[in-house]
Amino acid sequence: MSLNRTLVRGRDLARTAGDHAADVLGPLMLVVRGLRHHAAWARAWWQRTPGDRRGPALLLVAAVAASLAVLPYGLVLAGACLLASAAWAGRDRAPAAAPAPDPVQLKLQAVYAALTPYLARPEDPKPLYVHDGDHRAAFPAWEFDADGRLALLDLVYPAYFPDSEAAARARVEQVLQGKAGRTREYRFHWDEEGNRLRMEALPALPDDIAVQRFVAGPGELVLGVTDPGDSDRTIPLDRSGGRDHQPPVVWRTAARSADAHLLALGTPRSGTSTLLRGLALQALPHGDVVLVDGAGTGEYGCLAGRPGVRRVETGVQGAVAALQWAAGETTRRLAALDRARLVGSAPPRHATRPLWILVDHPVELSELAHAEGRPDPQDLLEVPLRQGRAARVSVVVAEHLASLERIRPVVRASARARVVLGAPTPEQAEAALGAPLDIAPAARMPAGRGYARLGGAAPVRLQVPAAPDPLDEDVPADRRDAVTALLPRVEPRGEAPAPAASLVKSPVRPGPAS
Structure with missing residues (x-):
């Protein structure tokens, strides 16, 4: 114990002596550092002084020293001034740290x-x-x-x-x-x-919304969700985090609507096929659907044979036959409506039940039909496009954005409702939407993200609900189940199927434009 006490006392004494030495040597080191600074300055001055001026300079220094020696207390004052200047020059002149830039x-x-x-x-x-x-x-x-x-x-x-x-x-x-x-x-x-x-x-639009039963009125289809300021209402939606209300982009296709037809354009893998699948699922509870897959990828195979689905065609021959029937069906509906008006009776139900013609990638079908000498599928759309609004026939065409110039003028002129998915350039957006886009797209847009313009309104942002192919095993199971839950149930064998009009290959006779 005594040894430890002695060691502690010795350490305290050493620390006290060190502090005292620091207090004594601190000013001395300051003066020494200042004298060293003066010596360095004098040496530098002597080296840069020309040789012919060094003699007069030494004479001047000697004269000043002699004058100080003659004066009373001159050397003492000179020494005090030298020490003061050395203390000033020897201070710590480290530059203050500059403030960090904002x-x-x-x-x-x-x-x-x-x-x-x-x-x-x-x-x-x-x-x-x-x-x-x-x-x-x-x-x-x-x-x-x-x-x-x-x-x-x-x-x-x-x-x-x-x-x-x-x-x-x-x-x-x-x-x-x-x-x-x-x-x-x-x-x-x-x-x-x-x-x-x-x-x-x-802000980013929600991309965790799957296709579902939307709250919409007759003749209304929900294209997706948008910003709150670009919609006049909100609808309840099921999301991955629970139920929420979001502002929708509603496409109205009733007989009095001026936007009875839709043209959807997009970059590769931007979600145009998802948009068509979602529209078909919304239209089936209230009408019939004819679907033409020009790409031939089979992404619409889940709809084949379902109640309300008249045909799902992937080849040129079947597509031409289906579109010929659609043109003839439009003409027959108009004739039935005219007869009902003449006799003052209610129009027949088959003439007022909505009919949807969904065509994916018609440009490829047109090229194949031209090579085989068949009628152009885009030309067969002229009658439903021009006269379909009065007959409750709506046409939806989806195509690559780069193929906009190869779409027939009748399709571009009649489809006033426009959707562009992906990240288009300003020129592409204006050509596709028919109006300048005041929104700059992000460098990478998620699937289903784009812009919509209905009629003469300004373009708005759009996020299409996910409606993947339920037969695609690479898609998450919850998204596939959401699509499967909306598919019409196929009647079991042994029961009478629901009546459906047969496809009739009738010549197309264009009527007057409405």
């Missing part, structure tokens, strides 16, 4: 620098955008999300910027999307009167 200001400055080449002109006397300029005058408001990404930006641009030209707008939108991140969709609001642009990052 990441928000850095990002905004990067956006400002990227926009400068497109919004600046050399002849502008008071430029708003200049190289190495400040972004505060050009960006009145901005917002960042919790992840530090730019969520909203309000910017001012010069009055001479050609904001009425689509190409000029597209360049600015592309720059903004690149700086804010291409993993999200953005909506751009151009205020041409006030020379302002507002960019807003859009």
Whole structure:
């Protein structure tokens, strides 16, 4: 115990002596460091002084030293001044750490620098955008999300910027999307009167919605869900996390609707076949369906033989026969409706029951039919497209976005309801939707994500409910079960099947356009 106590006391004494030495030697080391600094300065000054000036310099130093020696207390004052200057020069002059740059200001400055080449002109006397300029005058408001990404930006641009030209707008939108991140969709609001642009990052639409029984009225089909501000109502939906209410995109196809036909375009694997399958499942409880698969992939085999499904065709011969029957059926329905109006009676039920003609990839069928010398399937759609609204016949055509120019003009002119799935370019979106798209798509869009335009309304975002092929084993079981639950039940053998009109190959006689 005594030995430990002695060791502890010795350590305390050593620590006290060290602190005392540090207190004594601290100022001394400060003066020594300052004298070393003065010596280094004097040596550097002597080395850079020319040889012919060194003699006069030494004479001047000697004269000053002699003057100080003659004065009372001159050497003492000189020594005190030397020690004071050495203490000042020997202090710790490490530069203070610069404050960390604000990441928000850095990002905004990067956006400002990227926009400068497109919004600046050399002849502008008071430029708003200049190289190495400040972004505060050009960006009145901005917002960042919790992840530090730019969520909203309000910017001012010069009055001479050609904001009425689509190409000029597209360049600015592309720059903004690149700086804010291409993993999200953005909506751009151009205020041409006030020379302002507002960019807003859009939240992701829910992609965990499977096809189901939607709450819709007669003649209404739900294409998918959209943003709350782009729909006038909400409907209850079953999602993976439970039941929820979402704003739908409703396509109205009643006899008085101006958008009785739909054209769906998309990039490969964007979900156009899923859209057609979902529409067929919604239409079957209230009408009949004729389905033509131009790609011949067999993705609609689950509908074959189901009640209400007239035909599911994959070959050219069967497709031509089915579309010829659809054209003749449209003509027969119109004739039955005219007879009912003349006698003042109610129209027959078979003439008012909705009929849906779903055609997937008609361009491939047209090329095969042309090679075999058969009628063009797209030409056979002219009668249902032009006169189908009065006869409760609706046509849905799905095709690749790159094949838009090969679709017949009658299809493009009659199908006023438009859907584009995938990530189209601004030119492709305008050609497909018939109006400019003020939304910049993300670099990678999930399956079923796109845009819809019904009639003359503005395009809105769209997420199509998942309706995969239930025979595809690579699809999750819950998604396949959702589709299987909506398929009409096949009557057991031995029971009388539901009556269905037979396919009749009748010549197509186009009537007057409605």
